[in-house]
Amino acid sequence: MxxxxxxxxxxCFGVRRAFSLLEEAVENAKKSGIKVSMLGPLIHNPRVIAQYAEKGVKVIDTGSITENSCVVIRSHGITKEERAQLDRFSGITLVDTTCPYVQRIHQLVEKRSSEGFAVLIMGDREHSEVRGITSKISGDFFVIHPSEFDSKSKELASFTADHAKIFAVAQTTSRPANYEYLLKKVRKTVAAMPGHRFLAAETICxxxxxxxxxxxxxxxxxxxxxxxxxxxxxxxxxxxxxxxxxxxxxxxxxxxxxxxxxxxxxxxxxxxxxxxxxxxxxxxxxxxxxxxxxxxxx
Ligand code: SF4
Known part of the structure; x- marks a missing residue:
């Protein structure tokens, strides 16, 4: 064979960076004697997360944060609400491993939604990356997964018709062919609606x-x-x-x-x-x- x-x-680069920031946090915490926790799993690999749990680095949610500890933000990013909860603690050390590619999407949707664009997101609405992205949007948004292209086509058409300005992004791990298909479909609809604008960003990493x-x-x-x-x-x-x-x-x-x-x-x-x-x-x-x-x- x-x-x-x-x-x-x-x-990848983002996960390597997350590991390195976490290792650094663990080393620093050893010196200062504080506990390190991950706010949500650092990455989606149960074996790696279990190995860190054995070393005492557990996955927690915002309800379990304690003062004088080190909290590591996962590579997929967190929501605006989770960030606000973290900010309530004055004595924690924050280590943010959010991948720069994900941070870029946060910045893009924040900017475009503040300019009045409704945001179309291709991705999995239950995934922590997408939850983080939607939390940054100040206006209306619509999330569609490629498996829903047929079943949600009417909702997509209504969303497109209801908003004069639409901005599209894709979850970083999407398949390019699916995103191209979606963009083509929306562009066609928008072209038939004078005065409507459609912008899309390349966000697949x-x-x-x-x-x-x-x-x-x-x-x-x-x-x-x-x-x-x-x-x-x-x-x-x-x-x-x-x-x-x-x-x-x-x-x-x-x-x-x-x-x-x-x-x-x-x-x-x-x-x-x-x-x-x-x-x-x-x-x-x-x-x-x-x-x-x-x-x-x-
Ligand atoms: S966005 Fe890309 S580079 Fe960043 S963590 Fe995810 S797969 Fe890795």
């Missing part, structure tokens, strides 16, 4: 684009594909969508223990297996997967 790890797999492109290319050339990453990770989910469209033997696991007997039989029959990993999957988890697949070679 030939094993190939896709280019641009694993930890480059790390996501590169991971999806490299994984898609590798999936075309291999017999099977393994995607390593948290089941709650949005970017890993998109990677899995990309590879499974190109390779019917695609598996998404957090660790080798997640493979079923039948998955392992398929992998053993494969002459070539590709590995890709989400932006929140550390190098050790990719190496672990490679070793496991090598062990199947007998």
């Amino acid at each position: 030939k094993i190939t790890v896709a280019d641009n797999s694993g930890v 480059t790390a996501t684009l590169k991971r999806q492109d490299s994984a898609g290319e590798l999936a075309k050339k291999t017999d099977s594909m393994v995607v390593v990453g948290g089941k709650n990770s949005s970017n890993t989910s998109k990677l899995f969508q990309v590879v499974s469209e190109k390779n019917s033997n695609s598996f998404w696991v957090e660790s080798p223990e997640d493979f079923t007997v039948s998955d392992i039989e398929t992998l053993k029959r494969s002459g070539s297996v590709g590995i890709t990993a989400g932006a929140s999957t550390p190098d050790e988890q990719i190496a672990e997967m490679r070793s496991f697949l090598e062990s199947l070679n007998g």
Whole structure:
């Protein structure tokens, strides 16, 4: 079995930065003897979060913040309301790991909504990144997920007709083809409404684009594909969508223990297996997967 790890797999710039800020916070806290907590999981990788919990760095919500502690803000960002709750504490040390790509979207929607634009967001309304983005919008907004393009097309048409100025953004981990489809659809509707304006920003992060492109290319050339990453990770989910469209033997696991007997039989029959990993999957988890697949070679 030939094993190939896709280019641009694993930890992205934003997650590397978040890890480094968290490690620095843990070191500083050791010296000052204060507790470090994460406000929401730092990243969407349950194994990494469990490892930090073992070291005493727990995930908390705003109701569990205590004075004289260090609170680390997750890489997906927080809502305006969560920030206001944090600001009520005078004795906490704040470490903000919000990815700069996410911060940019916050700034864009804040500015455009203050200029009177209604904001159209393509993404998952339950995801912490999208909740953070919507909290920054002062006016009206509409969130649509690609899986709702058909079921919510009437609501989208009403939103478009009801607002003379619309500004669109996409969740950083979105698939470009979906965003292009949405923008094309809205542009067509707006073109038929004189006086209406439609602006859109390119907000899908480059790390996501590169991971999806490299994984898609590798999936075309291999017999099977393994995607390593948290089941709650949005970017890993998109990677899995990309590879499974190109390779019917695609598996998404957090660790080798997640493979079923039948998955392992398929992998053993494969002459070539590709590995890709989400932006929140550390190098050790990719190496672990490679070793496991090598062990199947007998
Ligand atoms: S996937 Fe992109 S937006 Fe998300 S943390 Fe990484 S670099 Fe930032």
